[in-house]
Amino acid sequence: MANAFREWAKAESLESVGPLEQFRDTRIAIDAEDYLNALLTTTLTREPLLPALGGLPFALQKHVDEDLAGFRDAGITPVFVFNGLEVASKDRAMIGREAKKAAATLSEAWSIYDQGRGDDAVVAFGKACSYRTYHIVRWLQCHLHKAHVTIQSAPYTAAAQIVYMEREDYVDAVAGSASCLVFGADKVITNFDFVNKRVAWVESKQCLGKLLMSREPFADLMLLSGCTSILPPLAELESQHEAGVARVHAARSLLRRFNDDGHTVCLQQPNDADYLAAFRKARYVIKHCPIMTGAGRVEPREAEKVPNDVHEFIGQRLPEEVYFYLARGVAGPRVLNCRTRMQVYETPPLDGGASQAYKEVVQEKLRPLRAQALALFTRLLHRYYQKTDVELVCWFSESDKRPLGVPDMAESVAATDTWHVPETALANSTGIDVTEAPLFYAIQFLSNEDAARHTKSERAEGSAGTLVQPRELLANVTWRFLHDRGYINPDHSLSGWGKALKASLDRARSYDYLTSASAHEAEEAIFMAFELLRLDVLNTKNMFPTPPFSGPPLRGTETDKANTLLISRIASLGLFRHETIGYTGPLSRHLLAYHQLTAAVRSGLRDLLEMHACHLLLSGAVARDVPAAQLTDLGVGLPFVREPDLGLALVVKSYLDELSNDAARRSDITKWFNHAVDVQEDLSKAWKLWAAVNAGIQAADSSIVSNETRKMFKNADSWLQKKRESGHAATNGTA
Structure with a gap:
């Protein structure tokens, strides 16, 4: 709603505009979530189909990096402040009111899309671009920290915090919305124009004079x-x-x-x-x-x-x-x-x-x-x-x-307190960096029984915390999390689930899917597949009936449709490479429904990881002199920062649907995804992800994965190989 204030201030000529140069050598506190919402909703930067795809806007990182470069060139030091806890005025009734309105807007957008009114649907989807963006806020925090930008979270409302920071001279100015004026700022920066090197701001006294109001x-x-x-x-x-x-x-x-x-x-x-x-x-x-x-x-x-x-x-x-x-x-x-x-x-x-x-x-x-x-x-x-x-x-x-x-x-909860592994014990011959692939590292390390035995060391009651190094903190939090989720036994050996997960991760590594460049994506996608399997939602069941969930697999026999659905669901866990521009291409409410189900599981896993990190710190297991930046490193290094979008699942579903079509009527799907970076490479990645997940399921003991489930995946794998062979026999991979 912050844009409503900006639009009003601009329409009433309340914005003052001046040269950016006047802010050189200053520190400016920025309301981070107001900044993000402006990117998501402003005409020049918004991507209207974001709510139909989930994940991140494809050009978001580009816009953020351009702004950071603009700050550097202008000699401005930005300090991004995020909201903390919600105050009681944002209670369940208020949250529910906003959420139900957004859900109704999105349902209407899907109805318009299903009627074939594509342009109208884009406009309708764009009305809800800032709904359910908690995961984007988390990504922005991590990206800014990796870019060496100062970030912090307020205890409650960011606007109140940055107004305090200006009053106490920690910063020279504040940038945000009307919230800053309400909390007492005399002026608030509303826009940085780095192209024209101009900056716009609104002053409280001008607003009050225009409205003939007091504060x-x-x-x-x-x-x-x-x-x-x-x-x-x-x-x-x-x-x-x-x-x-x-x-x-x-x-x-x-x-x-x-x-x-x-x-x-x-x-x-x-x-x-x-x-x-x-x-x-x-x-x-x-x-x-x-x-x-x-x-x-x-x-x-x-x-x-x-x-x-x-x-x-x-x-x-x-x-x-x-x-x-x-x-x-x-x-x-x-x-x-x-x-x-x-x-x-x-x-x-x-x-x-x-x-x-x-x-x-x-x-x-x-x-x-x-x-x-x-x-x-x-x-x-x-x-x-x-x-x-x-x-x-x-x-x-x-x-x-x-x-x-x-x-x-x-x-x-107490069962996970047996993890206090010092950095001296972390060296191993796996060749995996815990900061690059914490889940894979944790599983691979414990596959060595001797190394696993040496990880069991409860901290003496009342003793001072000794963990301090970033690698120590990340490894111990990850082990506690995996122990909690049942992948590690009480004696710190791998459980049946842990061994099955290792089989999947090993296959991904052997296929060059789990490399340094793609480690986070690969290990998180594979881990998510196992979590979904354990919740009995990774299957071929039609969980989202049509209507209203349009866009399921449509071609071929019922077997074709079921296998396409299963493989597309696996693909929804991976990342889609798209140019830094808004998406144009096919949509599927059916696949989005499954994507949102996986997003709920992912957010729950991320919450559990964060609470293990807090528990490690609150329990006194960590030395009290750990630098604040290393604590931020820990939060940034934990898995499940980024939520995938639906793009890869849409590509896979479209491709397999066409392969189930009559050969003479097949379409080249690369023409459907106009701004994809490389459809063929993304398909290759999807097959590697599928192969890795299937390898773990086939390796799993029958006590944890039923023979029926193994057969379902094995049959789907055989079906996929035949379909891919028929695709290679065509003039290109998709036609």
């Missing part, structure tokens, strides 16, 4: 119009906006009718008590949002005036140490939010979430994973948290609140 009514205006990050727009204003009326103008007219008092406006809204409560909380958030001081303490703004019930509008407090790890990027705020709210709230996926399969995964199959992540974090917190459970609530059945059983999992 408090202006804050109400920004809250009601949805121009801040702490409250969505009032429903009445949203409906007017859809009719073509700018939100800020509509909010201003509404406020005039009630003496510029936003609270009175909310009182007059029929049947919207949720919004009234959220607005009241948001008002207090503006006054007292906690920030992290230069000394590392987390304190509310105007601390001397803060009321006793601060938790009602901010949320439950966490230990100072946790906020420090959040600030340094060891963990994101997702699990922390669930813990302080006492609730996991599942929102609709990009495909709309109408499938029973997705609902079963998030409501039932992922419950133990979510509970384990929360139990790891909870174990070392205050007794209040240890004794208080967390509820699971899903958008499709909000009255059905299910306890996760977090307090009952303390014993299972």
Whole structure:
């Protein structure tokens, strides 16, 4: 919604523009998520089909790198500040309201696409480009850190943090949205134009003069119009906006009718008590949002005036140490939010979430994973948290609140505390760098029984932490995670699942799929396949019926369709190479539904990894003098940073569909993917991924993988080889 403020300020001639040179040799704090949302929604940089593909926008890294180069050339030092925990004004009712609106928008976009109205569908998809982008925020954090740019996460709202940083002279200026003005900034930079070497900003006094308002009514205006990050727009204003009326103008007219008092406006809204409560909380958030001081303490703004019930509008407090790890990027705020709210709230996926399969995964199959992540974090917190459970609530059945059983999992959490392996013990002959392929490294290391025995070393109670080196931290967190997921036995040997995973990883390495350049992609894709198999969702079942899930495999016999579906599902775990431009090509709601199912599993695995990292630090196993940058290295180095898009699955599905068509009627699919880097090479990669996963499944013991499943994969593999041979016999690989 930040763009609504920028559009209004520009239309009202409130933006000042000056030379970029005036900011040379300055430090500027940037609201990172406002910056990202601008890239996702601004006409010149947005990719409208992002919600139909998942993953990252194809040109995102290019745009970010160009901006970083612009900062360097201008002599500006950017400091990107990310949002931390969500304040209580963004409660389940408000999150649910935004999520359901986005899901309805996307369902309508798919309906338009299925009618063959491609251009209209692109416009419709573009309305939801900033929905479910948590994984993109995580990628941006990691990319900026690797580019040696200063990053941190605020304890709560980034805008409040960067305004504090400017007031205390840690930075010279702030860049963001109306949220910065609401939190007290005198001016906020709204745009950097590195091409023309210009910069635009908006001043608070100009806004107040234009509106004939003081600061408090202006804050109400920004809250009601949805121009801040702490409250969505009032429903009445949203409906007017859809009719073509700018939100800020509509909010201003509404406020005039009630003496510029936003609270009175909310009182007059029929049947919207949720919004009234959220607005009241948001008002207090503006006054007292906690920030992290230069000394590392987390304190509310105007601390001397803060009321006793601060938790009602901010949320439950966490230990100072946790906020420090959040600030340094060891963990994101997702699990922390669930813990302080006492609730996991599942929102609709990009495909709309109408499938029973997705609902079963998030409501039932992922419950133990979510509970384990929360139990790891909870174990070392205050007794209040240890004794208080967390509820699971899903958008499709909000009255059905299910306890996760977090307090009952303390014993299972303790089982992973046997990993305190020092760097001196990490040397081995595998030839794998733990920072390049932590999952492969961890599995390969333990395949040596002698090396595995020497990894079991519990830390003496009360002894000081000794782990300090980045490789030590990453290796121990990864082993704890794999132990937790059942790939490692209590004696630190590989379990049946661990041996099957090793067989897959070895095959990928022998096929030159798991190389230095592709290590993260390959090991994560293979690991994800095993996790999906264990959840009984990696199969040929038609989990997403048509309608509404259009775009399943269409050609050939039922066997052809089933095998195409299975192999395409494996391909959805890999990366698609696309030019740095928005996607044009075929879409599939059917494959997107499966992609979103895998995305839910991936996010749960990433959460568990982050909580193992936090647990390692909170338990005292790590030396207290670890440099802050090394903690960020740990968060960046953990697996599952990047979520794949749907591109590779679409290529594979299209290719196999055509091979199941009559030879005389086959099309060259390379013409369907106009901006793909190399369709043939991506297909080759997909076959290597398939072969690696199949090798592990065939090698698995029958006690963990049924003969029926092995046969399903073996038959699909034989089918694929025959199809590929028929493809090679054609004039080219696809026609």
